[in-house]
Each structure stands twice: as structure tokens, then as C-alpha cells.
Amino acid sequence: MYVFGIFVIMIAIGALIGAVTNHFAIKMLFRPYKAHYIFGKRVPFTPGLIPKRRDELARQMGQMVVNHLLTTEGIKKRLASDGVKTEALQLGERLLAHFSKSPSTLEETLEKIGIANPAQQADQFVNKWTDEKLSALLSTYENEPLKELIPIEAQEKLKEKIPMVSGYILKRAVSYFESDEGKNRLGHMIDDFLKERGMLGSMVQMFLGNSSLIDRVQPEIIKFLKNGETARLLTDLLENEWDKLKEFTFKEADEKWNLKTLIMNVKEKLMIRFSLEPFFARSTGSYVSMIEQNIKERLPEIFDRLLEEAGRRLDDILKRLQLEDIVKEQVDNFPVERLEEMVLSISKREFKMITYLGGLLGGIIGAVQALFVILI
Known part of the structure; x- marks a missing residue:
């Protein structure tokens, strides 16, 4: 009975230590969110791993997006696909049909996009x-x-x-x-x-x-x-x-x-x-109707040239967009609390299993220790 009690206690203690250790290890990925100080000295392991490495994480994510996800080759391949061309043609035809039926005057249409008094401005310019x-x-x-x-x-x-x-x-x-x-x-x-x-x-x-x-x-x-x-x-x-x-x-x-x-x-x-x-003063639709059929016939050629030109200038466009800096800035501004919530909501079951695994391994270690104690 005494030996059995030692086994049970040692296994329970080992399992508890393993489970608690893994649980805190998982929590310490995100928490604490900020560094804590005592007498001017930073408390070890504060902040958590991800908040502490946020800058490096943001930089690495930016590089990953630019170098592996949104690559120029991948985007060019997508632009050259038949699906994109078909969607572009359908969009162009819908826009032509919409504008050809527009009752708004050209002046009203231009004012909607922020050009005030276009007729007066045109006369003044000329x-x-x-x-x-x-x-x-x-x-x-x-x-x-x-x-x-x-x-x-x-x-x-x-x-x-x-x-x-x-x-x-x-x-x-x-x-x-x-x-x-x-x-x-x-x-x-x-x-x-x-x-x-x-x-x-x-x-x-x-x-x-x-x-x-x-x-x-x-x-x-x-x-x-x-x-x-x-x-x-x-x-x-x-x-x-x-x-x-x-x-x-x-x-x-x-x-x-x-x-x-x-x-x-x-x-x-x-x-x-x-x-x-x-x-x-004439309607936008009247002008579009005059050239609608001609443009519709040339839409495939127009979009082929546009997509081809976009592909040629893609490297320069991506450099000007500075996607790496955009991703880094977004990650820097993303709340750690929200990131923790997202990760836990996705991997909650896996984290529980890690905690249970820690308890199991701790229990096994406790059993081995109890065996050594009894033998000694």
C-alpha cells in the first residue's frame, strides 16, 4: 500500500507539473503583453515571446509576403490567365452598358468624381x-x-x-x-x-x-x-x-x-x-453610345494591351507600393490581444492536447522517479 501511494503521488505531481508547465509556456507566447519592471529592472520573460519579437515578426512576415506569396511571377501568371481576361471583358461590357444608359450630363458625371464646374474650367483652360x-x-x-x-x-x-x-x-x-x-x-x-x-x-x-x-x-x-x-x-x-x-x-x-x-x-x-x-450639358450616355459598339469590338485587344502593360510595369508598381513596409506596419499596429484570440480560436484543441501531453509526460517521468525511489 505504501509503494502504491508513492507511485500515485509521484505520477500526480509529475503530471501536474508537466501540464502546468506546458499551459504556462503556451500562455507565455503572448503574455504578458508589456514588459514589467521591479526597482527599475525588467522582470525576466516579460513581455511574452510574440510581443517581444513583434518587430522581427512583422519584418519576416513582410518579406514572406513579398518573396513567397505576392510574387511578380505569380501575379503575372494570374493576369495572363484566361479567367482574368474573361472577367475583365465582362466587367468592361457591363460598364459600357451602364454608362451608355446614364441620364446624367457629362458635367454631373465629372462633378461626382470631384471635378467642380468642368465646363467653366474647360473654357478657362482653353x-x-x-x-x-x-x-x-x-x-x-x-x-x-x-x-x-x-x-x-x-x-x-x-x-x-x-x-x-x-x-x-x-x-x-x-x-x-x-x-x-x-x-x-x-x-x-x-x-x-x-x-x-x-x-x-x-x-x-x-x-x-x-x-x-x-x-x-x-x-x-x-x-x-x-x-x-x-x-x-x-x-x-x-x-x-x-x-x-x-x-x-x-x-x-x-x-x-x-x-x-x-x-x-x-x-x-x-x-x-x-x-x-x-x-x-449633353448626357454621358449619348457620348458613350456613339463609341460603344466600336469599343466593344476592340475590348479584347484593349484589355490584352492593358494586362500586358500591367505585367511589364508590375515590378515597378510593387516597388512603389512597398508591400513589405505595408505588411510590417499592419502587423505592428495589430493588437496582440486580438492576435492571441485568433490563434487560440483556431488552435484551441491543439493547445489543450499539448497541455494534456505535458501532463502525460510528467506523469510518466513521475512514475520513473517513483520506481527509482523504491529501488533505492
């Missing part, structure tokens, strides 16, 4: 861009003669139109002097002319009479304006002036007629006339 380009262009060619700036075809066309301009001017002049307004104006001009001649003018006006003088002068002026020689004279004058004008540099012409301001004003009028606002 206006600023044209201002800069025109200013640079005018500054570059300000010392060039106009004949070098105006295309030859345009110069020839303008010269061909000079006789037509002359005829139009003379025709309008005849119509004016034949009208009552023109006749009255001619009368005032004759009066002013005679007044400037003093006594002689008064004598002429007294003998001829104002009305008689106008009636005589008006037909002569109209006759002069309708004369073919007058048309040729005016045409020659305009052609001479046009030849002189072509020799002016742009800077000289600008100083005389303020051409830069004129060009800028014309540009402003055109910008108002051709504002981009109507373009943004």
Missing part, C-alpha cells in the same frame, strides 16, 4: 491656353513683315477682291449722293466751301443760288463716281496701299492699328461663341 499661344506667336513674329505672315494664297485672294471692293465703295457712294440725305450733306459742304472763300463765295452764291449749285454739282459727282476711270483709279490706290501694307512689320502695324488688341478681341468673341458648355 482661353488661357489660346492667350498664351497667341501672345507667344505674336511676340515671335512681331518683326516679320506682314507678307511673310499672311499665306500667299490669302494675299492673292485679297488682291483679286480689290476691284470688287472698289466697285462696292463707288456703288455705295452713288447711292448715298442720290439720296436726300446725301444731297443735303452735299449742300452743307458747298455752303461751307463758299463761306471759306469770303466775298467771292458770297458773290457766286448770290448769282447762282444754293439750290441751282447743288443741282449742278450733284449730277457731276455721280457721273464722276460712275466713270470707269474712277473705278480704276480707286482700284490702283487700294492696290498700292495694300502693297505698302504688306511691307509693314507686325509691330509697325500694331502700333498704327493696335492689331494685337484686335486679334485678342476677335479671339474672345470666338471663345464666347464656341463655348464648351453645350458639350458638357
